[in-house]
Amino acid sequence: MAVESGSFFIRRKKTSEARGKKRKAEDGKDKVRKKFAPKLNEEISSDSETESAAHKKKVAESLEIEETAQEKKLRLAKLYLEQLREEEQEKAEEEQLENDLIGGRLEEDVLEQKGKLKRLVAKDYLPPDVSEIRLLRGHQLAITCLVLSPDDKHVFSASKDCSIIKWDIANGKKVHTIRGGHKGKEDQHVRHTMHILSMAISSDGKYLATGDRNKLILIWDAATCQHLHTFKGHKDVVSGLSFRKGTHQLYSASHDRSVKVWNVDQNAYVETLFGHQDAITGLDSLSRERCVTSGGRDRTVRIWKIAEEAQLVFHGHESSIDCIQLINEENMVSGADDGSLALWTVTKKKPLVTVKAAHGIQGDPGIEQPNWITSVAALLNSDLIASGASSCSQNSQIRLWKCGEGFKRLDPLFDIPVVGFVNCLKFSNSGDFLVAGVGQEHRLGRWWRLKEAKNGICIIPLKKTMN
Structure with missing residues (x-):
């Protein structure tokens, strides 16, 4: 029994020793793992962002595990x-x-x-690069009038060839062409059969109106160029058209010395206003229920107050006033065939300032004549205006001007050379470019012809200083 008991204790001892060796071996393996773990971690974090993110997630999870339920609620x-x-x-x-x-x-x-909104932007404009001016050609005769769509994406032009063209400004391509008809066949088609001299587009871009020498006003859908209606009533050439801003009320002026008011939505005539003593050559309007006209050789500018059925008469030019444009509700600019350019305010019957021979003088000594101002334009509610002139030579030009304080000064900024009669000018609504309608002849007649000129639309990009 004693021997057996001793062997039992010996076995127990051996078993416990084996377990101790096994435990030491496992501890040794743990030490090896711990020894190499940092290196493995360093290699993983440098080689794999994904595993690094996973490691961070595990750390965050371990932190959350360490949080108590109350601490987690507070943190969230x-x-x-x-x-x-x-x-x-x-x-x-x-x-x-x-x-x-x-x-x-x-x-x-x-x-x-x-009329007191005035953006002082003229000082920021720089002369354009002549090489960047684009000439769009499509009309056979002189361009007489043009308008820009409210979004500045399209320009509509009309000509003495009785045609109307809608252009895409971005690519310079024709979108639609309304060709002229044949005189005496008006009952067979709805087109202009004589020179188109005036054009207007509504401020929402819905309606386009055109007037011609045949005493007619045609209303078109500006989007599709489809004819909608024809207004009859003037007894002579329709020389001016303008939509009242924000409405579909249309004003028209004629060589019959009258101004008429129309309601385009209802295709209705409203009333006729008289007062000029000579053919009306230009017309413009803004949002007020009034319009302004230039009276040609009666040498007056008139403001027509439609609701009050009254008119204000202004004198200042010494020759025929051929073009006029509103700058804002209180100020306007006009040009005459004696080369004078004038700034006006509705509160004074005389010009605030007049620039004589604004585009220079031509001719031999002793018979010099000022270059004829044929068109004016204004960047709405700003101090920037433009004027176009023509001469018997190739010295035609467009000149940009800065209106001084209180519209009591006109300072020239720079000239843009063109060849031909600058019959119409329009600034884009954004002020990023200027569009000019150029022709070999004056829009109202054929006193002389410049064979060197090309009938077309000039798209003139305007550069500004970087402020």
Whole structure:
């Protein structure tokens, strides 16, 4: 029994020793793992961003495990409150910005109605690169009038060849052409059969109106160029057209010395206004229920107050006033065949300033004549205007001007050389380019002809200084 008992204790001892060796071996393996673990971790973090992100996620999860339930709730509540605060702050900033924009727009609208909105932009313009001017050709005879669509994407032009062309400004291609008809066959087609001298487009771009020497006003769908209606009533050439801004009320002027008012939506005649003593050569209007006209050789500018059935008469030019344009609701610019350019305000019957021979003088000594101003344009509610002239030589040009303080000065900025009669000018609404209708002849007649000129539309990009 004693021997057996001793062997039992010996076995137990051996078993415990084996277990101890096994435990030491396992401890040794752990030490080896720990020894190499840092190196393995370094290699993984440098070679794999994905595993690094996974490692961070495990660390974050371990931190969450260490959090108590109450601490986790508190942390999540703080995050939620912080998110709500950021969202409310962003919402408040957006509302403030929107209110500022609305307030600024309303303030501009009020100033515009009062004629006191004036953007001082003329000083920022630089002479254009002549090589960048594009000439769009499609009319056979002189361009007489043009208008731009409200989005500045299209220009409509008309000519003495009785045609109307809608152009894409971006690529310079024709979008649609309305060809002229044959005189005496008006009952067979709806087209112009005599020189088109005036054109207007509504401020929403819906209607296009054109007037001709045949005493007719044709209304077109500006998008499709389909004929909608014809107005009859003038007894002579329709020389001026303008839509009242924000409406479909149309004003027309004629060589019969009258101004007529039409409602295009209802295809209806409204009334006729008389007062000029000579053929009316130009007409313009803005948002007020009034229009302004130039009276040719009666040498007057008139403002027609439609609602009051009254008119204001202005004197200043010494020769025929051939073109006129509103700068804002209170100021306007006009040009005459004696080369004079004048700025006006509705509160004074005389020009605020008149520039004699604004485009220089031509001819031999003793028989010099000022270059004839044939068109004017204004960048709406700004201090920038343009004038176009013609001469018996190739010295025709477009000149840009800066209106001085209170519209009491006109300072020339730079000239843009062109060849031919500059019969019409329009600034884009953005002020990024100027469009000129050029022809071999004057739009109202054929006193002389420049064979060197090309009948076409000039797209003139305008450069600005970087502020």
